[in-house]
Amino acid sequence: MTIPKRMWWQNSSVYQIYPASFKDSNGDGVGDIPGIISELDYIQSIGVDVIWICPMYDSPQVDMGYDVRDYEDVYRPYGTVQDMEVLIEQTHARGMKIILDLVVNHTSDQHKWFLESRSSKNNPKRDWYIWRPARYVDGQRKPPNNWIGNFGGSCWEWDEHTQEYYLHLFCPEQPDLNWENSATRQAIYDSAMEFWLQRGVDGFRVDTVNMYSKGDMVDAPITDPKSEWQFAGFQYCNGPRMHEFLSEMNQVLQKYDAMTVGECPHTPDMAKVLKYVSRKEKQLNMVFQFDVVDIGQGPYKFQTTPFNWGLPQFKHAIETTQNLIRGNDGWTTVFLENHDQSRSVSRFTSDAPQHRVAGGKLLSLMMSALSGTMFIYQGQELGMVNFPMEWSMDEYKDVDSSNYYKMVADRSHNDPKEMHVAKTSLQHLARDHARVPMSWSDAPNAGFSAAKPWMRALDDAAICNAKQQQSDKSSVLSFWKRMLQLRKQYSDLFVFGEFDLLDKSNLEVFTFTKTWQNKKALVVLNFTAEEQKLVYPTEVRSQKSELLVSTLDTPASDKLAAYEGRIFMLES
The missing domain is CATH 2.60.40.1180 (Golgi alpha-mannosidase II)
Structure with missing residues (x-):
């Protein structure tokens, strides 16, 4: 059997950075790009090859930057385009590569394209987004279908000015782009991709990569009889033109030898996943499947109790993602954490004081022995854990968490037992746990900022921080460094x-x-x-x-x- 040429991204480990929470350089309580630049030597010392920067684009920050107002500018509290150019240059100077988050299923409702689109029904950009007339049932105005948004409620928003609904699979402030329009697609490639590729970026993590072709947008089956709005992931994911759109996008990427890793939810059929990542198909290099990180989640993610799964389920999920590359030309990923997941030590092992270091090392060893491109999330290399149950709901900043807690309050009329169950689930699974400031030292605010951070730092920074772990040979960080070296040394075995x-x-x-x-x-x-x-x-x-x-x-x-x-x- 001839071994295909190995690509640079296959044998890479990627370190994901959430800019707001990584390192604050100017004392305003928010992480920034100069803060990232100041810690590039630390990142390099871990032994990773690529850094991935979560959205740093100009944004109103309704969904932490996943609502982009301008692809060609930077959110000012994070810095400027010039700061990004320095970050790209300094990353490359250390022999590492850099990828950005590509958010092109939707924009912010403040993006100039959408402002034009909603200005009138005959605006040239009207068809750049997905507009539909109302349905009327017994004289009552209703949205075009019964789809529930990813953050709850209908995924259609009524626009009073033009008297139509627009589609938003996420927040109402995140209108979906219309990929059926070739002019829209070209504008996306020029503004969101080429602008940064020309500045030296090495690729993209592609947000919601399988949602661009929406299909016929008929009603979803009723799976929650208590709700007017129904789960529609299987309707709007993997639509009829997805492969065509991704092949076209790949033609832009190929010019730059850029890597892509797509976020691929609601795709249980491995044959569908393989078509996206098969080398001969020329669409995506790899995707994030959610088999492993969805373990223990309820039908609506938080409708569950912690640790309601058995180890055989976890094994099966890992086996599924590993077998994706067996006997074919596909590629896979290895990850347990990202900005959308709670901390893996808390979820999959134990964050009890006597076990958290052992749990962090166990997961490092397991991940390092799995095939595919590996992704590590900031703080994972330290064994950072979820914040405790005692923290009040005021500390939860994520729209997903607050919307869920409010929904339970409304449905249960603030029943104390129901509210406790909801908070217990959030304490286990909420995205907020990944978004707390990085624990750099035992200084105030965990050494993240001289000012009060935008989100509370963990109280346990005194016993879990980067400064202390760098000089402790028995730390989780030291073990990660050792495992990443072994993974490179035995790359045939562990990576391939x-x-x-x-x-x-x-x-x-x-x-x-x-x-x-x-x-x-x-x-x-x-x-x-x-x-x-x-x-x-x-x-x-x-x-x-x-x-x-x-x-x-x-x-x-x-x-x-x-x-x-x-x-x-x-x-x-």
Whole structure:
């Protein structure tokens, strides 16, 4: 079998930065681009190859910058286009690459395109967004269909001035662009992509990448009888022209050898996912599938209780994303955290004081042994955890969290028991946990800012911060550095190798092998707070094994400690 040429982005580890919360350089309580530049040496020291900057574009910040007012400008509290040019140059000077967030399913309602579009029905840009007349039921004005928005409520907003509805899959302030219009698409490529590619950006994380072709926009099936608005993800994702649109977009990207990673929700069919990421299809390099991070979520994400899943479900989700590249020309991603997820130590292991370091190392070891391009979110390398239950709802800043809490209050008439259940779920799953300021030191505000931060810093910065962990050989940060080095050293096996799950039904221990030609590694992960017997599954029992790495400095020969992980090299 001929091995296809390896692309630079395949063997890369990517470090994601949320600008508002990374580092404040000017004392206004908000992170900024000069703050990122000041910590590039720290980022480089982790051993990553690429940085990904969440939206830093000019924006009213209704949805933390995912409502773009101008693709060709920067949100002033973060800095300027010139600051971005310095960041690009300084990142490249350290041998790293930089990608941006590409948000082109929708714009802000303050974008000049939308201001024109809503100015009149015969404006040349009217068709750049998705406008529809009202439906009337028993004389009552109703939206064109029953779709629920991603943040609740109808995803149609009535425009009094032109007497029509416009579509917004997210906030009302985020109107959806009409990709069916070729002039709109060209403007997107010029303004949102080429403007930054020409300034040296190396690619994009593509937001909501499978939502651009909306299909026939008929009513969604009724899955929530209590609501007028229904989940429609399978209606507006993966529509009939998606592959055509992405192939066209890729023609722009190819000119710059730019990488793409698409956010691909509501796509359980792996054949559909593979078509997006197959090398011969020339659409996307890879996507984020949500199998792993959706574990334990309810039908409406927060309608759930913490830890209501078993380890076999987690294994199956990882197996699904790993098998995407088996025997084909596709590519996959490895991630447990991002700006839309709570902290992985709190979700998948334990953030109890005695276990959080072990849990952080266990997840680092597991991720580093999985195939695909790896993505690490700021603070994950320190083992940062969710903020505590005691924090009031005032500390939750995300529109998704506040909308959900308000919906439960309205539906339950502020029933104390229902409100407690809602807050418990938010404390486990809310996006807010990823958005607290980065813990840099034990100084006030976790060393993030000289001023009160826009969002409260964690109270535990005294025991979990970057400054302390940099000089502590037993820290989560030191272990991440070690694992990223090993991942590079054994890249055939860990980045490109075949994943095989062993002992699927085991409720305590996650065991898998990685194989590349005649090399094989065994990965054993104890996902419990109890000691577990070290057992070699029958498939590998006859093979000699040599310990490559453990999350413990001195592991026992026949037992796995709580949240211990090990990798063995096997001899056939």
